Amino acid sequence: xxxxxxxxxxxxxxxxxxxxxxxxxxxxxxxxxxxxxxxxxxxxxxxxxxxxxxxxxxxxxxxxxxxxxxxxxxxxxxxxxxxxxxxxxxxxxxxxxxxxxxxxxxxxxxxxxxxxxxxxxxxxxxxxxxxxxxxxxxxxxxxxxxxxxxxxxxxxxxxxxxxxxxxxxxxxxxxxxxxxxxxxxxxxxxxxxxxxxxxxxxxxxxxxxxxxxxxxxxxxxxxxxxxxxxxxxxxxxxxxxxxxxxxxxxxxxxxxxxxxxxxxxxxxxxxxxxxxxxxxxxxxxxxxxxxxxxxxxxxxxxxxxxxxxxxxxxxxxxxxxxxxxxxxxxxxxxxxxxxxxxxxxxxxxxxxxxxxxxxxxxxxxxxxxxxxxxxxxxxxxxxxxxxxxxxxxxxxxxxxxxxxxxxxxxxxxxxxxxxxxxxxxxxxxxxxxxxxxxxxxxxxxxxxxxxxxxxxxxxxxxxxxxxxxxxxxxxxxxxxxxxxxxxxxxxxxxxxxxxxxxxxxxxxxx
Numbered sequence: 257x258x259x260x261x262x263x264x265x266x267x268x269x270x271x272x273x274x275x276x277x278x279x280x281x282x283x284x285x286x287x288x289x290x291x292x293x294x295x296x297x298x299x300x301x302x303x304x305x306x307x308x309x310x311x312x313x314x315x316x317x318x319x320x321x322x323x324x325x326x327x328x329x330x331x332x333x334x335x336x337x338x339x340x341x342x343x344x345x346x347x348x349x350x351x352x353x354x355x356x357x358x359x360x361x362x363x364x365x366x367x368x369x370x371x372x373x374x375x376x377x378x379x380x381x382x383x384x385x386x387x388x389x390x391x392x393x394x395x396x397x398x399x400x401x402x403x404x405x406x407x408x409x410x411x412x413x414x415x416x417x418x419x420x421x422x423x424x425x426x427x428x429x430x431x432x433x434x435x436x437x438x439x440x441x442x443x444x445x446x447x448x449x450x451x452x453x454x455x456x457x458x459x460x461x462x463x464x465x466x467x468x469x470x471x472x473x474x475x476x477x478x479x480x481x482x483x484x485x486x487x488x489x490x491x492x493x494x495x496x497x498x499x500x501x502x503x504x505x506x507x508x509x510x511x512x513x514x515x516x517x518x519x520x521x522x523x524x525x526x527x528x529x530x531x532x533x534x535x536x537x538x539x540x541x542x543x544x545x546x547x548x549x550x551x552x553x554x555x556x557x558x559x560x561x562x563x564x565x566x567x568x569x570x571x572x573x574x575x576x577x578x579x580x581x582x583x584x585x586x587x588x589x590x591x592x593x594x595x596x597x598x599x600x601x602x603x604x605x606x607x608x609x610x611x612x613x614x615x616x617x618x619x620x621x622x623x624x625x626x627x628x629x630x631x632x633x634x635x636x637x638x639x640x641x642x643x644x645x646x647x648x649x650x651x652x653x654x655x656x657x658x659x660x661x662x663x664x665x666x667x668x669x670x671x672x673x674x675x676x677x678x679x680x681x682x683x684x685x686x687x688x689x690x691x692x693x694x695x696x697x698x699x700x701x702x703x704x705x706x707x708x709x710x711x712x713x714x715x716x717x718x719x720x721x722x723x724x725x726x727x728x729x730x731x732x733x734x735x736x737x738x739x740x741x742x743x744x745x746x747x748x749x750x751x752x753x754x755x756x757x758x759x760x761x762x763x764x765x766x
Contacts, residue, residue, distance in 0.1 A: 259347070259478040260629070261592040262652045263469075263583075264314070265576055266482070267569070268307070268355060268401065268489040269612060270598035272300075272622045274569050281506065283570050286577030287626065290596060293635050294628030295673065300643035301684045301701065305600040305612060305620045306546070307357045308332065309687070310645055314482075314599075315339055315390060317649030317664030319687055322757065325358070326689045329543055331367045332358040332390065337663060339649040340391025340480060343656060349477045351468050352392040354461040354484030357399065361406065371399050373430060376408035383413060392482075396464050398457060402491040403449060405430040414460050426451040446493055447564040453495040453571070461485050462575035466582045473586045480652070483579060488568035488602070490611055492560075498567035504559040507566075510606030510619070517608070519730040521715045523695070524615065527551040528608055542691035547613015553605070562604050589630060593655050595648060596626040607727070614688050616699045616708050616717070617727050621686045627673050629655075634675040641672045641679040642703070662758035683751055700748040707732075707744045718744065 276284040277291045303313045309320035312332045316323045317339065325332040340350035359369035375381060376399055387395040398411035405428040415423040453459060465483040472479040487494070517525045526532040527547065534548040576596070583589040601620045603609035612620060625643055627633050646666035653660050654670045671677040686699040696711035708717040718731040718741055731737050
């Protein structure tokens with residue numbers, strides 16, 4: 257069998273319902289066409305709703321509790337086996353273009369990071385460095401979102417090569433400054449970016465992805481290429497014409513249903529206070545918790561955010577279309593397995609929330625997921641088969657004709673992707689250990705039920721997604737469903753046994 261090319265395209269923090277095929281308010285013609293040419297899976301989930309842990313799972317096939325990058329600000333250990341290493345040993349060119357976020361913004365003995373300041377802006381270092389790194393033998397990366405101060409690395413070099421010597425003028429200064437009223441950085445008023453679209457990092461990721469595809473095609477080498485876009489992660493800022501593509505008055509923010517947080521754990525209710533006190537969640541070895549601030553927003557400002565967010569998605573869609581066109585131009589489309597997804601979701605007003613945090617609603621943990629492989633993956637199909645992003649590495653290996661190592665915890669979804677069997681798993685797990693012990697939770701989801709357990713806490717969450725798809729009625733303390741809750745918790749415990757890896761096989765009695 258000819259070795260297929262493996263192209264993983266990801267966005268960053270994209271709500272599952274921001275594709276034109278599901279949401280007519282969003283214009284994504286390239287991704288809509290990808291969905292028509294392949295299969296859209298509408299029950300796909302992240303293994304963790306924060307960047308670094310899920311991104312590490314996408315290259316290891318392991319849950320964060322095993323690969324070691326258990327939250328952001330934690331280094332992904334460099335000795336953990338990755339899919340790039342496995343495929344590289346079989347002749348693949350393994351490439352990362354765009355966002356990595358495998359390492360923290362600080363460096364410390366025993367936890368050294370090259371994704372930190374001042375290294376991020378040391379362009380001489382990045383001119384020399386292109387890998388190998390985490391199994392990728394070619395790396396072209398950057399770290400910022402929008403116009404953040406963490407800009408630099410290969411993206412800054414590219415901007416200089418394209419004539420923008422004063423690129424620092426278009427980004428926030430380092431060290432960064434806070435907003436006047438100490439709001440989170442992403443809640444700023446500026447949404448129109450004066451950086452030309454042709455020099456935006458969305459353009460950079462697409463151009464460098466295409467260049468690397470062309471390089472592999474010329475060399476006749478199969479590739480594993482992760483094309484990793486930075487948008488639509490906040491701050492909500494984008495170049496024209498995308499910043500003005502959507503009218504704020506046309507946007508429809510999510511809402512908080514009256515009384516829906518009455519039965520929820522206390523940190524949910526605190527988000528709706530003007531000056532909430534989250535001090536009880538602080539602990540040694542911890543850091544700031546995403547989403548733990550007042551989430552009260554002016555509805556008109558939220559509409560402006562959503563308009564910018566949709567513009568970021570549409571801009572990215574156009575550039576993804578160029579990547580897919582390059583496969584056609586080079587005659588590689590039929591031999592390339594393409595997967596599009598994101599690392600985790602995003603709140604746009606749903607349940608009174610914005611951005612992200614330890615709130616395991618579907619908006620946060622469910623992700624868009626498209627698969628195309630002409631002649632092998634059915635076209636125009638929508639599947640409800642459960643998917644986890646931790647399944648991508650083992651499935652890529654099977655597509656390349658390779659065995660799945662025992663240390664990987666994801667399951668082989670290839671027969672499901674190909675339409676040969678209805679499902680490969682009956683549940684998914686979402687981990688979230690945002691600080692060492694406080695705000696440590698885990699969620700179990702099957703086709704109908706969803707249950708969340710918190711460390712050292714009596715409260716929890718239980719939703720019937722069939723009867724309550726909007727997740728407004730927490731059933732955790734419902735007396736009539738005590739037996740159902742017990743059954744779900746038992747299955748939850750069973751799942752922890754099922755996902756235990758077998759790195760080395762047993763080959764003898766002792």
